[in-house]
Structure formats: structure tokens, C-alpha cells
Amino acid sequence: MILLDGLATSQQIKQEIAVEVQHLKAQGHRPPHLAAVLVGENGASLTYVNAKVKACEEVGFQSTLVRRDGDISESDLLELVKELNSNPDIDGYIIQLPLPTHINEHNVLLAIDPIKDVDGFHPENVGRMALGLPCYLPATPAGIIELLKRYNVPTVGKHCVVIGRSHIVGLPMSILLQRNSYPGNCTVTITHSKTTNLNELCRQADIIVAALGKPEFLKADMVKEGAVVIDVGITRMADPSKKSGFRLAGDVDFAGVSGKCSFITPVPGGVGPMTIVSLLMNTLEARKRQI
Amino acid sequence: MILLDGLATSQQIKQEIAVEVQHLKAQGHRPPHLAAVLVGENGASLTYVNAKVKACEEVGFQSTLVRRDGDISESDLLELVKELNSNPDIDGYIIQLPLPTHINEHNVLLAIDPIKDVDGFHPENVGRMALGLPCYLPATPAGIIELLKRYNVPTVGKHCVVIGRSHIVGLPMSILLQRNSYPGNCTVTITHSKTTNLNELCRQADIIVAALGKPEFLKADMVKEGAVVIDVGITRMADPSKKSGFRLAGDVDFAGVSGKCSFITPVPGGVGPMTIVSLLMNTLEARKRQI
Numbered sequence: 001m002i003l004l005d006g007l008a009t010s011q012q013i014k015q016e017i018a019v020e021v022q023h024l025k026a027q028g029h030r031p032p033h034l035a036a037v038l039v040g041e042n043g044a045s046l047t048y049v050n051a052k053v054k055a056c057e058e059v060g061f062q063s064t065l066v067r068r069d070g071d072i073s074e075s076d077l078l079e080l081v082k083e084l085n086s087n088p089d090i091d092g093y094i095i096q097l098p099l100p101t102h103i104n105e106h107n108v109l110l111a112i113d114p115i116k117d118v119d120g121f122h123p124e125n126v127g128r129m130a131l132g133l134p135c136y137l138p139a140t141p142a143g144i145i146e147l148l149k150r151y152n153v154p155t156v157g158k159h160c161v162v163i164g165r166s167h168i169v170g171l172p173m174s175i176l177l178q179r180n181s182y183p184g185n186c187t188v189t190i191t192h193s194k195t196t197n198l199n200e201l202c203r204q205a206d207i208i209v210a211a212l213g214k215p216e217f218l219k220a221d222m223v224k225e226g227a228v229v230i231d232v233g234i235t236r237m238a239d240p241s242k243k244s245g246f247r248l249a250g251d252v253d254f255a256g257v258s259g260k261c262s263f264i265t266p267v268p269g270g271v272g273p274m275t276i277v278s279l280l281m282n283t284l285e286a287r288k289r290q291i
Numbered sequence: 292m293i294l295l296d297g298l299a300t301s302q303q304i305k306q307e308i309a310v311e312v313q314h315l316k317a318q319g320h321r322p323p324h325l326a327a328v329l330v331g332e333n334g335a336s337l338t339y340v341n342a343k344v345k346a347c348e349e350v351g352f353q354s355t356l357v358r359r360d361g362d363i364s365e366s367d368l369l370e371l372v373k374e375l376n377s378n379p380d381i382d383g384y385i386i387q388l389p390l391p392t393h394i395n396e397h398n399v400l401l402a403i404d405p406i407k408d409v410d411g412f413h414p415e416n417v418g419r420m421a422l423g424l425p426c427y428l429p430a431t432p433a434g435i436i437e438l439l440k441r442y443n444v445p446t447v448g449k450h451c452v453v454i455g456r457s458h459i460v461g462l463p464m465s466i467l468l469q470r471n472s473y474p475g476n477c478t479v480t481i482t483h484s485k486t487t488n489l490n491e492l493c494r495q496a497d498i499i500v501a502a503l504g505k506p507e508f509l510k511a512d513m514v515k516e517g518a519v520v521i522d523v524g525i526t527r528m529a530d531p532s533k534k535s536g537f538r539l540a541g542d543v544d545f546a547g548v549s550g551k552c553s554f555i556t557p558v559p560g561g562v563g564p565m566t567i568v569s570l571l572m573n574t575l576e577a578r579k580r581q582i
Contacts, residue, residue: 122418123414123416123418123421124415124418125418126414126422127417127420130414130417131417156485157485159487159488165470167421171421171469174481175421178456178462187480187481187487188480189480191478192469192471194448194471196478197450
């Protein structure tokens with residue numbers, strides 16, 4: 001069994017990005033600049049945004065955290081999006097989700113200029129991904145693809161079962177893995193809450209992407225010998241034995257499953273760190289496009 | 292076995308559209324107006340475009356066939372696209388594919404205003420489809436979805452195997468059938484030339500969409516009892532017994548397969564007529580959006 005070490009890989013990629021930033025500066029260009037918009041006081045969102053800002057600093061990017069009160073009106077937020085679109089000093093930006101319920105998320109995401117949409121959530125980027133055109137890939141799927149590539153995981157002709165059809169993970173993973181490229185060329189089955197024979201399908205899979213958000217859902221009897229297992233889940237579980245009072249659990253029962261796998265991602269230290277690094281890669285790409 | 296009669300269904304839908312056109316006119320609006328751009332002298336393309344124009348006439352739409360020589364430059368074609376985008380008398384238009392090889396098809400398709408892209412090929416429409424946002428669906432997948440709906444074919448929790456990953460049929464079908472809607476909520480497997488166990492997968496399928504373009508590829512031993520079979524293929528096969536010298540064959544061996552099916556589309560008279568009707572539905576939608 002080979003551990004797909006997202007933490008080590010992400011650090012490697014960060015070093016590569018830092019070198020590219022040095023090259024850009026040596027050529028007289030300013031470094032890439034990512035802005036992150038955080039609305040309200042959601043603790044988890046603040047943690048995520050801070051991690052992104054910190055990652056920017058590590059690789060030499062500029063970053064700007066734009067905070068707005070939770071009661072900001074939709075039109076004021078759209079005005080901010082317009083400013084960010086037209087600000088030439090910002091190469092790419094993200095609107096941290098979820099937004100307060102009085103704001104229509106779609107309206108806000110649709111207002112982002114696709115060229116600055118480094119989260120890859122705008123329909124134009126989603127469509128370009130499906131059509132194999134240049135685009136920003138959504139961060140988590142892009143991170144998984146990069147991890148498969150760096151470990152030379154075989155994908156051509158493999159049967160991949162994706163569990164979960166979210167717009168930010170399951171669906172784009174299913175699209176990316178069927179494309180005629182590497183990693184890709186998989187036969188892909190996308191499954192979800194209405195799927196009736198999930199266990200049977202998983203047992204046929206050469207590759208399983210678990211992205212349903214149910215801790216330790218994927219058990220050993222659902223996995224065939226030699227499978228590749230990608231665990232996208234991350235849930236806090238109460239654990240009195242830990243100083244913090246909790247531990248992080250993935251969607252995969254790692255202790256039971258890992259022994260059967262050819263490759264598997266751990267949680268934490270698997271898909272998570274790759275997600276942030278994908279955002280950095282998209283932002284670097286945005287900077288290069290501007291140049 | 293129930294025949295999914297695309298011809299009869301398309302005629303029914305055309306009548307419904309004609310009634311809507313009368314309503315629009317009674318309210319003082321002009322009827323929907325579709326333009327079709329045909330470049331060069333490709334005989335098959337001319338046949339398709341003429342069929343589209345004829346369908347427009349049947350339902351009371353205006354239609355304009357814009358013909359250009361095969362040696363038109365890409366920049367002149369892009370200029371034409373610009374004109375069509377800004378012409379308020381045209382609600383939607385299509386560029387008949389394929390284009391001559393000296394023209395980059397992507398450049399042309401990307402130049403179409405998504406709001407007039409009634410073929411649903413622009414990345415923004417593809418992305419909107421994936422995200423479940425309002426959009427123009429590509430004609431063939433939209434026609435299949437409409438046919439499933441009109442015949443109340445059960446789809447929730449069914450396992451659908453799509454054969455072929457083309458951008459205009461296989462891939463969008465796989466996306467549409469997994470969505471949380473009706474028809475949809477299928478477990479979807481997308482297969483292609485790199486798939487290693489296609490027969491085995493097909494035998495598990497409740498619904499098969501055959502869209503690979505190989506005449507009579509899907510045989511009885513690949514289909515389980517009670518399956519729904521959608522045949523997207525249409526190939527001319529030499530047939531000396533016919534006056535025309537040919538017959539039309541689908542991707543399904545209809546004689547062998549149909550006896551095992553709960554529902555099946557014939558060729559001709561199945562998916563084909565539904566495709567043109569989808570274009571009319573999109574054009575009607577484009578007109579309503581303008582109003």
C-alpha cells in the first residue's frame with residue numbers, strides 16, 4: 001500500500017511555485033495577488049480563509065483579506081465583486097462560501113469575471129472543464145488530479161466510482177476522470193443518495209473517490225483488493241482521548257480499508273493540503289495570463 | 292415493449308409550439324426567429340440545415356439561412372457572428388458543424404453570445420447545465436430527456452450506462468441523467484473507447500444510451516431483460532434491396548435487442564426527430580427571454 005501523501009506533495013508544489021514567483025520578480029513583474037472575500041463571522045470559514053492567506057505568504061504571493069459584515073446587502077456585495085473584477089492589481093479572488101442566507105450565492109458567483117475566478121465555480125469555467133478547454137479547475141478536484149499525476153497512479157481504462165455529486169467535488173471529478181487525457185480515460189460511475197446498489201458498484205471499482213461527507217462510510221467489504229481510494233471527507237469527531245477533544249475523520253474507514261489498497265489518501269494530510277495548493281496554482285496561472 | 296416514438300412525439304410538440312407562436316402573435320409580438328449559418332457545400336450539412344429551416348416553417352417561426360463560401364476566412368466568419376449577436380431581429384442562431392478545417396471551431400463557438408446559443412454548445416451553457424442553472428440544453432440530449440419525460444420512463448435510482456463521451460451527446464447525457472431532477476437521479480456510468488468491460492457494464496444497466504456511432508453495435512447479449520434502450524446512432528448502410536440503395540442503421544441491433552426492452556427508440560423515428568424539436572424549443576425560449 002502506498003500512501004498518497006498530500007502534505008508532502010503540497011509542500012513540494014509550494015516550493016515549485018515559490019521558485020516561479022522568484023522568476024517572475026526577476027523579470028520585473030509583481031508577484032501574483034489573491035484576494036479572499038469573507039462575509040460574516042463563520043468560524044470555519046475564517047479558518048479556511050486564514051489558511052489560504054497563510055499559503056499565499058509561504059510562496060511569496062500578495063494576498064488581501066476583504067472582510068464584510070454578515071448583514072451586507074447583496075447589491076453591496078455585487079458592487080465589491082465589480083471592483084475586484086476591474087482592479088488590475090488583483091489577479092484572482094475567491095468569495096468564501098457559504099454566504100449569509102439573505103444573499104443569492106449564484107448571483108454573486110455569476111458576477112465574478114471568469115478570468116479571475118480562481119475557485120473555478122463560474123459556469124464558464126465549469127463548461128470549459130467539461131469541453132477540455134483551458135480553464136481554472138475547481139480546487140479539490142484539481143488537487144486530486146495533481147496527486148494522481150505525481151504518484152503516476154494508473155487511470156487509463158480503470159473503473160472509477162465517485163460517491164457524491166456535489167458541484168464542487170463529485171460532479172467535476174466524474175467529468176475530469178472520463179476525459180481523454182492523463183489522469184483520465186477512466187470509465188466513471190457517479191453515485192449519490194438515490195443510488196440503490198452502491199456497495200456492489202464500489203466492489204467493482206479500481207478507483208473510489210469518496211466525497212459524500214459521512215465519516216468512515218466506506219468500509220473494507222466495499223473495496224476490492226488493490227483499489228485506489230481517494231478520501232475527500234473531513235469531519236470533526238468528538239474524541240475525549242485527544243487534548244483538543246476531537247479528531248478529524250474522513251469518509252473512509254482508513255484502518256479497515258487501507259490494507260486492501262494499492263494507493264490511499266490519509267485524512268488529514270491527503271486531499272486537504274492539495275486543495276489549497278490548487279488555489280495557488282490557479283492564482284499563479286491567472287498572473288501569467290495577465291502578463 | 293413500448294416504442295419511444297420520437298416522430299409522433301416531435302409532431303405533438305411541434306403542434307404545442309405552433310400554438311405558443313399564435314399566442315405570441317396575438318399579444319402583438321413577432322414570432323421567434325432562428326438563423327442557421329452554413330459554410331461551404333457539405334451535402335449532409337445542407338440536408339440538416341434544410342430540415343431545421345423546414346421545421347421552423349412548420350411551427351410558424353421565421354428562419355434565415357445564411358450561406359457563406361467554404362473559403363471564408365475565420366475573421367470574416369467571426370465578423371458574421373458579431374453581427375448575429377447584435378441583430379435584435381434574430382433570437383437564436385446555430386453555426387452548422389463541421390466547419391472547414393482552416394477555421395478553428397472553438398474560436399467561432401466561443402464568440403456566440405450565450406443568450407443566442409440555441410445549440411447549447413457555448414461553455415457557459417454547458418457549465419450552467421452541469422450546475423443546474425437555466426440554460427439552453429444541447430439538442431440531442433434535450434430531445435432524449437423530453438422523450439423520457441413524455442413516456443414517464445422511470446429514472447430515479449436506475450443505473451444508466453452511456454456509451455460514448457462526445458461533447459454533444461454522451462457527456463451531456465451523463466451529466467443530465469445524474470442531476471437531482473426528473474428525468475434524472477440515475478446512477479450514471481460513462482463509457483468510451485478505453486473502457487475494458489463494456490459488455491459486463493451494459494448487462495447491469497437499467498438504461499442504455501448508445502451514442503458511439505457504430506451501426507448495430509449493441510447486441511441482445513449486452514442487454515438485460517426489461518432495459519430501456521436509447522439509440523442515438525444513425526449511419527447509412529448499403530442495401531441493394533432498397534430503391535435508394537441504402538438504409539439507416541442505429542447503434543443498436545434493434546431486431547435482436549427490442550424484444551428484451553421495456554422501452555426502446557427506433558432508428559429512424561426515435562432520437563432524430565426529437566433533436567430538431569429541441570432546437571425549436573430552445574429558439575422559442577430565446578424569444579420569450581427577449582420579451
